Amino acid sequence: MDVDIGNALGTTPGVTEATLERLDERVGDAHERIERGMADDEFGYAALNLPETTDPAAIRAATGAFDDPAAVLTVGIGGSALGAATLSNALGGDADAYVLDNVDPDAVDALLAELPLADTVVNVVSNSGTTAETLANFLVVREAMADAGVDWTERTLVTTGDEGNLRRLADRHDLPALDVPEGVSGRFSVLSTVGLAVAALQGHDIEAVLAGGRDGRDALAGSLFESPAYAYGATTYALAERGALTNAVMPYAESLETFAEWFAQLWAESLGKDGLGQTPVRALGATDQHSQLQLYRAGPRDKLVTVVRPRERASTPIPETDLEGLAYLGGSSLGDLLDAEFEATEASLAAAGVPNVRVEIDRVDERALGELLYGMEAACVLYGELASVPTFTQPAVEWGKKAARGLLGGGDFEEAAAVADKRELRIERS
Amino acid sequence: MDVDIGNALGTTPGVTEATLERLDERVGDAHERIERGMADDEFGYAALNLPETTDPAAIRAATGAFDDPAAVLTVGIGGSALGAATLSNALGGDADAYVLDNVDPDAVDALLAELPLADTVVNVVSNSGTTAETLANFLVVREAMADAGVDWTERTLVTTGDEGNLRRLADRHDLPALDVPEGVSGRFSVLSTVGLAVAALQGHDIEAVLAGGRDGRDALAGSLFESPAYAYGATTYALAERGALTNAVMPYAESLETFAEWFAQLWAESLGKDGLGQTPVRALGATDQHSQLQLYRAGPRDKLVTVVRPRERASTPIPETDLEGLAYLGGSSLGDLLDAEFEATEASLAAAGVPNVRVEIDRVDERALGELLYGMEAACVLYGELASVPTFTQPAVEWGKKAARGLLGGGDFEEAAAVADKRELRIERS
Numbered sequence: 001m002d003v004d005i006g007n008a009l010g011t012t013p014g015v016t017e018a019t020l021e022r023l024d025e026r027v028g029d030a031h032e033r034i035e036r037g038m039a040d041d042e043f044g045y046a047a048l049n050l051p052e053t054t055d056p057a058a059i060r061a062a063t064g065a066f067d068d069p070a071a072v073l074t075v076g077i078g079g080s081a082l083g084a085a086t087l088s089n090a091l092g093g094d095a096d097a098y099v100l101d102n103v104d105p106d107a108v109d110a111l112l113a114e115l116p117l118a119d120t121v122v123n124v125v126s127n128s129g130t131t132a133e134t135l136a137n138f139l140v141v142r143e144a145m146a147d148a149g150v151d152w153t154e155r156t157l158v159t160t161g162d163e164g165n166l167r168r169l170a171d172r173h174d175l176p177a178l179d180v181p182e183g184v185s186g187r188f189s190v191l192s193t194v195g196l197a198v199a200a201l202q203g204h205d206i207e208a209v210l211a212g213g214r215d216g217r218d219a220l221a222g223s224l225f226e227s228p229a230y231a232y233g234a235t236t237y238a239l240a241e242r243g244a245l246t247n248a249v250m251p252y253a254e255s256l257e258t259f260a261e262w263f264a265q266l267w268a269e270s271l272g273k274d275g276l277g278q279t280p281v282r283a284l285g286a287t288d289q290h291s292q293l294q295l296y297r298a299g300p301r302d303k304l305v306t307v308v309r310p311r312e313r314a315s316t317p318i319p320e321t322d323l324e325g326l327a328y329l330g331g332s333s334l335g336d337l338l339d340a341e342f343e344a345t346e347a348s349l350a351a352a353g354v355p356n357v358r359v360e361i362d363r364v365d366e367r368a369l370g371e372l373l374y375g376m377e378a379a380c381v382l383y384g385e386l387a388s389v390p391t392f393t394q395p396a397v398e399w400g401k402k403a404a405r406g407l408l409g410g411g412d413f414e415e416a417a418a419v420a421d422k423r424e425l426r427i428e429r430s
Numbered sequence: 431m432d433v434d435i436g437n438a439l440g441t442t443p444g445v446t447e448a449t450l451e452r453l454d455e456r457v458g459d460a461h462e463r464i465e466r467g468m469a470d471d472e473f474g475y476a477a478l479n480l481p482e483t484t485d486p487a488a489i490r491a492a493t494g495a496f497d498d499p500a501a502v503l504t505v506g507i508g509g510s511a512l513g514a515a516t517l518s519n520a521l522g523g524d525a526d527a528y529v530l531d532n533v534d535p536d537a538v539d540a541l542l543a544e545l546p547l548a549d550t551v552v553n554v555v556s557n558s559g560t561t562a563e564t565l566a567n568f569l570v571v572r573e574a575m576a577d578a579g580v581d582w583t584e585r586t587l588v589t590t591g592d593e594g595n596l597r598r599l600a601d602r603h604d605l606p607a608l609d610v611p612e613g614v615s616g617r618f619s620v621l622s623t624v625g626l627a628v629a630a631l632q633g634h635d636i637e638a639v640l641a642g643g644r645d646g647r648d649a650l651a652g653s654l655f656e657s658p659a660y661a662y663g664a665t666t667y668a669l670a671e672r673g674a675l676t677n678a679v680m681p682y683a684e685s686l687e688t689f690a691e692w693f694a695q696l697w698a699e700s701l702g703k704d705g706l707g708q709t710p711v712r713a714l715g716a717t718d719q720h721s722q723l724q725l726y727r728a729g730p731r732d733k734l735v736t737v738v739r740p741r742e743r744a745s746t747p748i749p750e751t752d753l754e755g756l757a758y759l760g761g762s763s764l765g766d767l768l769d770a771e772f773e774a775t776e777a778s779l780a781a782a783g784v785p786n787v788r789v790e791i792d793r794v795d796e797r798a799l800g801e802l803l804y805g806m807e808a809a810c811v812l813y814g815e816l817a818s819v820p821t822f823t824q825p826a827v828e829w830g831k832k833a834a835r836g837l838l839g840g841g842d843f844e845e846a847a848a849v850a851d852k853r854e855l856r857i858e859r860s
Binding site (some may be wrong): 001002003004005006007009010069071072075078079092095101102103104105106107109110129130132133135136137139140142163164168169187206215218219224225226227228231240245246252253254255261264265267268271272273275276277278281282284285286287289290291292293294295296297298299300301302303313314316317319321323324325327328329332333335336337338340341343344345346347348350351352355357364371384394395396397399400401403404406407408409410411415416418419422423425426427428429430 | 431432433434435436437439440448477483506508509512522531532533534535536537538539540559560562563565566567569570572573591594595598599617645647648649654655656657658660675676682683684685694695698699701702703704705706707709711712714715716717719720721722723724725726727728730731732733743744745746748749751752754756758759760761764765766767768770771773774775776778780781782792794802824825826827829830831832833835837838839840841842845846847849852853854855856857858859
C-alpha cells in the first residue's frame with residue numbers, strides 16, 4: 001500500500017509540509033504508544049498483532065469439515081460480517097458468498113428461497129452469542145434447513161467467544177467452532193478467524209492475506225513520512241482538525257466496493273466520539289463522478305476524497321468504432337479509460353482546491369488486501385491516538401440496543417419508554 | 431409518503447416550529463415559482479410534469495419488441511441508470527436486471543461471462559450519445575454479443591435524444607428507440623422513458639408508478655405544513671443552514687437500498703453548488719446501527735439522519751428458542767424486530783440531540799415508489815429554491831470529463847495537461 005498526500009497540500013481545508021513536519025513528533029509518540037499496546041496485547045491494540053497471532057491451520061481445520069460447498073452464508077452483523085464480505089467481494093471464489101446482516105423479512109425470505117441449503121455452509125458469527133439480529137436470523141435459517149430436510153448440525157460453523165449461547169450450542173452438537181480473538185473489537189477482526197473463515201471456505205490463500213498483514217505491520221515506523229499507514233492516518237486527522245469532517249472513500253475498482261463499507265465502519269465507530277470524528281462516505285469510481293463529484297468540487301469545504309486503485313487490472317480492449325466523436329476510444333481499453341478517469345478526478349478536485357489522497361495497491365489479490373486492511377486499521381489507530389479518543393469501544397450504540405430489546409418485551413428498560421414519548425410533527429398527504 | 435419532522439425540533443443542529451413558520455412564507459413563494467416553471471415546462475421544472483407527460487403506451491410499444499427476456503442489461507451511468515435500478519431493486523421482477531454503470535474491466539468481463547446474452551435485452555441510455563463510459567461499454571457488449579453469435583440488432587433498446595450517435599444507430603438498424611424527455615436533467619428522469627423502460631421489461635405496472643407520481647404532485651401545496659415533500663425539503667434546508675451539512679439516508683428495507691443511492695445523486699448533484707449543499711450518506715437500517723450509529727450519536731454535530739420505512743412488510747416469525755436471554759425473540763418476528771430497531775434508532779438519536787426525520791410509505795410497491803420518488807424530487811427542487819442554487823445543472827463535472835478525454839487522446843484540453851502537473855508526496859512501503 002502506497003499513499004500519496006501531495007493533493008492535500010495547500011487545498012481548503014488543507015495542510016502544508018510544515019504542518020505535517022510539526023505533527024510528526026506526535027506521530028512518533030503515538031507510534032510508541034501503539035507499539036507498547038501491541039507488545040502488551042492490550043485491548044484493541046491486540047488487533048495489530050493478528051497477522052502474527054492468527055493460526056491459519058486452526059481455521060483450515062474447522063472449515064475443512066465442509067467439502068467444497070456451493071455457497072457460504074455468513075450470519076453476523078457489523079464487524080462480524082464486513083471483513084469476510086470485503087474479502088469475498090474482492091476475491092470472488094469457488095463458493096458463492098452471502099451475508100445475512102440485516103433482519104429485513106422480505107430480504108431474508110428471498111435469500112432463503114434462492115440458496116441451495118443442502119450445499120450451503122452457515123457461518124454464524126457473534127462474539128457474545130446474544131446479538132439480537134444475528135441470533136434471530138440464525139433461528140430462522142436453522143428452521144428453514146429443518147423444513148428443507150437438511151441436518152443443520154452438519155452445515156453450521158460457529159465463530160464465537162469462550163462462553164455464551166453459540167459456544168454451548170457448538171459443544172452440545174459438536175459443531176466445528178472457531179474462537180474470536182481476545183481483545184479485538186469486531187471492526188478490527190478481519191485478519192482473524194472472524195474475517196478469514198469464509199475466505200478459507202472459498203478456497204483463498206489465507207496465509208497470503210496474513211502475510212500481507214505482516215507487510216503492513218513491517219511498514220509501520222515512527223514517522224508519517226516513512227509509513228504509508230501513518231501518512232494516511234495523520235493526514236486525515238490533520239484535515240479533519242481543519243474542517244474536513246467528511247471523508248469520501250472512492251475506490252476505482254468494483255471489487256473494492258465492500259472495502260469502502262468496511263472502512264466506513266472502521267472509521268465511524270472508532271473515531272466518532274466526544275464530538276469528534278470524520279464521517280466516511282462510501283463512493284465508487286468512476287460511477288460516482290456522475291453522481292457525487294459536483295458536490296465534492298463545488299459544495300461545502302468540509303471534505304476530503306480518498307481515491308483507491310489497484311495498479312494492475314484486466315485490460316478489455318474497446319472495439320474500434322466509426323461513431324462520431326468516439327474514435328478516440330477505439331484502440332484504448334476499459335482499464336485505460338478507468339485510469340484516465342481516476343487521474344482526471346484527482347486533478348479536477350485539486351484544481352478546485354479540494355484535498356484528495358491517493359491510496360494504491362499492486363493488484364486485488366490476497367496479499368495486497370491483507371496489507372491494505374492492516375494499513376487502514378493502523379491508520380485508524382493512529383488517528384485515534386492523535387485525537388485522544390477511545391478508539392476501540394462503541395458506547396453510543398448501547399442505548400438503542402436496550403430500547404429495541406425493551407420494545408420487544410425482553411426486559412424493563414427506561415430507553416424503551418423514551419420511544420413512546422417521541423415528539424411528532426407529521427405532515428401527511430391529505 | 432408521510433413525513434414526521436418532530437425529531438428535528440430542538441436538536442443540535444435543530445429547528446423550532448417558530449423557525450419553520452417563519453420559513454413557510456418563503457416556501458409559499460418557492461411553490462409559486464415551481465408551479466410557474468411547471469406550467470411553462472421550463473428546463474428542469476419540466477421533470478415535475480413527468481407523471482402527466484410520460485406516455486406509458488410508447489414505453490410498452492418499444493419494450494414489447496422483446497418477448498419476456500431472461501435478463502435486462504442497462505448500459506448507462508448516473509441518472510441514466512440509477513432510476514431504473516431503484517425500481518428494479520425495489521420491485522424485483524420477472525427478468526433479472528443488471529446495470530453497467532462503470533468501466534471496470536474486471537467487473538465488465540465477469541458480468542458478460544455470466545449473462546445469457548441470447549436472452550438478454552441491452553438497454554443503452556445516453557441523452558447525448560457521447561457519454562464515454564456508456565458508449566465504451568456498449569461497444570464492448572456489442573462485440574461480446576457478436577462473438578456469442580447473437581444478433582445485437584435484435585436485442586438492443588436505445589433511449590436517447592433527438593440526434594447523436596445512438597439516434598443514428600437506432601435509425602440505421604431500425605432498433606426500438608425511446609426519446610429522453612425534453613428539459614429534464616438525468617437525475618430527475620426516473621418517471622420517464624429513462625427510468626420506466628426496464629420496469630416495463632420486468633413486467634411491472636408502470637402506469638401505477640406514474641399514478642404514484644401524480645399522488646405526489648397532488649400533495650404539493652403552498653405550505654410546508656401541508657405538503658410532505660416540502661416539509662422534507664424545507665426542514666433539511668433549515669437544518670443545513672444551521673450546520674447539518676451531512677444527511678444520512680437510512681432506509682429500513684433492503685429493497686430501498688438503491689433508493690438511497692438514487693437520492694444521493696439527486697441531492698448531491700442538484701444542491702452541491704456555490705459552496706452550499708448537503709452531503710448525502712447512504713446507510714441501511716438496521717445493519718448500519720452496527721457501523722455508523724456510534725458516529726451519528728456521538729460525533730460532530732454536522733448531520734441529520736433520515737429514516738425511511740414501509741409500514742407494511744413480510745412478517746417471518748422467529749422460532750421459539752431456549753437459548754439463554756433470547757426467549758423474548760421467540761414469538762416475535764423479523765419484521766417486529768426491524769421495526770423495533772427503527773423506532774429505537776430514532777429515539778436514540780433524539781436522546782442524543784441529533785436531528786432525525788421519518789419518511790414512511792405504505793409499502794414497497796409501484797404506486798408508493800412513484801410517490802416517494804416524486805416527493806423527493808419536489809423536496810430537492812424546493813431546497814434548491816430556498817438556497818438559490820441552480821438545481822438542474824452540474825457544471826463542476828465538466829472539468830474532469832475534458833481531462834479524461836484529453837488523456838485518452840480525444841482532443842487537446844488544457845485540463846489534461848494539469849493532470850501531468852500533479853503534486854506528489856508519496857509515502858511508499860520501504
